[in-house]
Amino acid sequence: MILKLANRNIIGNGKRSLINMFILAIVLVGLLWMMSMFYSWINLSKTQLKEWEQAEGMLWQKDYDPYDAFSFDKSLAPISTDQVSAINAGKAVPILLSQAVAYPQGRMMPTVLKGIPYSQSLLKIPSSYLKDTGDGLVPAVIGTGLAKTMKLEKGDILTLRIKDVSGVYDALDLSITHIMRSPVPAIDNGAIWIDLDTMQQYMAAPGYASQIVLEDSSLMSLADENWLYKSRSVLMKDFNEVLQTELASQSLLFGLFLFLAMIAIFDTQVLSLFKRRKEIGTLSALGMTQQQIIGLFTVEGLLYMVYAVLIGIVLGLPLFLWFGIKGWVLPDSYSDFGMIGFTETIYFKYPIWIILLVLGVMFGATALASWLPTLRIARLKPTDALRGKLK
């Protein structure tokens, strides 16, 4: 009965109802889009971090501090026999780090040199380009970010000064064999990559490494007094902190959207109560309880949301399909923001929990915005309502 009457009232309300439904539908689609974009970006970023940098965890030489570049020179330790076995089995990849100074076009730029076996396939870094070609130059791969900073192109020769474990400086000429486009800013901007064996020779540190990337978290057993195991959750700490900031701004935007939509509903309800005072009195005279009348108006508000969902499906489905299939390509300039994941197409995913969460929040907020104005009904005397009075 209440549902039928509420539905008739909404339809009878004409354009005002339609505007409310459209506002709610647009907010619904907008919120779903935002949430899905955020979720898909997080997923993509996590995958990219895993594929390009962290795999399923890492061993860090005990003195290694990623926030202190000066620690790099002493952050190396011999790779143990067990670790070598895992490396040879393709389950782990050693990386050697060192501070270096590059001299692109006569300029001097501090940088980080990283050594990685050219034969590795655990990380997406195109290390096959690091294989020695016998031309006397050391093959090197850099990211597009660093190439832009150093104004380097494929085939350029770059002179580099490094320091070996004894503190002796040496110079080497690198040949840029490949410029990679990595979605992970630390990989794209942060380092010059050469073959691990070559770097160990120049560093006079054969069999040494600074990090060992692990294929599986079960390889944490390879940690010893020189090597500390860092799980993915530890490695993701920085990313998660960025995520928290993003989440806060997303929530603010989410709340603002919701607030605007709820104002529309609240306003409609207040106006509706004012215009329909006599109807409230009549319903009361006919025997409806205050709770039933409050329920009627609340259901009316909620029905706007039900219709908004239907309109949202019509409006949003093509949009969601487009972003799910074609993805969202951000302009190149976004890569300058240094945010992971922004350089690749983001294919939207719509997990059921996101849909249920957005619907739940919107239905809850609509119910509240619909119900709050009806509290006046509880204070309204039927005789006043019949006379058209509303206190």
Added chain:
Amino acid sequence: MEDKLVVISKMSKAFPTGEGDFLALKNINLSFAKGEFSGIVGPSGSGKTTMLNIIGSLDSQTEGEVKVMGYEIKELSSKQAADLRSRHLGFIFQTYNLLPVYTVYENVEFPLLLLSMSKEERHKAVMQALEWLGLTDKIKSRPAQLSGGQCQRVAIARAMVKQPGLVLADEPTANLDTENSLHILDMMKKLNQELGTSFIFSTHDQKVIDYLRRVIRLVDGEVVSDDTKAR
């Protein structure tokens, strides 16, 4: 006492105003029996509607006792009062107060929905009420498509459909022309006679007064006369 639907004793009603209380009804003592066709008449502001509202449990008295169908109005909770209205009372208003989004059929059916009757029972009762009022050809019309007289007939059908013990009609002919007024009154009188439903009117319309069997005159909140015509 058993055939008394309404018993009012020493009832007063005061409304608070900025300058103290305004006494709208003063020391009223009345009773209404089953099957009465009576009216409270008097000029505007005499307290007719206030009395009708109290009998209809839409309001309550300030002092005294008002028993309707055995229920003391002042002691009823809001829910109990709604239940009393829903089960035993019918209302007819001056401005019809039909639900504009409902059809004639749905408007008449509405009070039965509150009584949780089955669909078949509802249909039977609604069609019977519409037949009484000669509205069977208008069941799909909406109030906006009807004349004032037709709207008031729908309102009467809505009040009568659950066959209440008492129908309270507040100035039911005020918005109608003479022909429609008389038609409506004829119908209500017929329903009163055939179904035994009690009617209490609030009116100052002479046409209505002429139809009443019992006329209670109210002036400034006080009963000044209570006359019953011989049958």
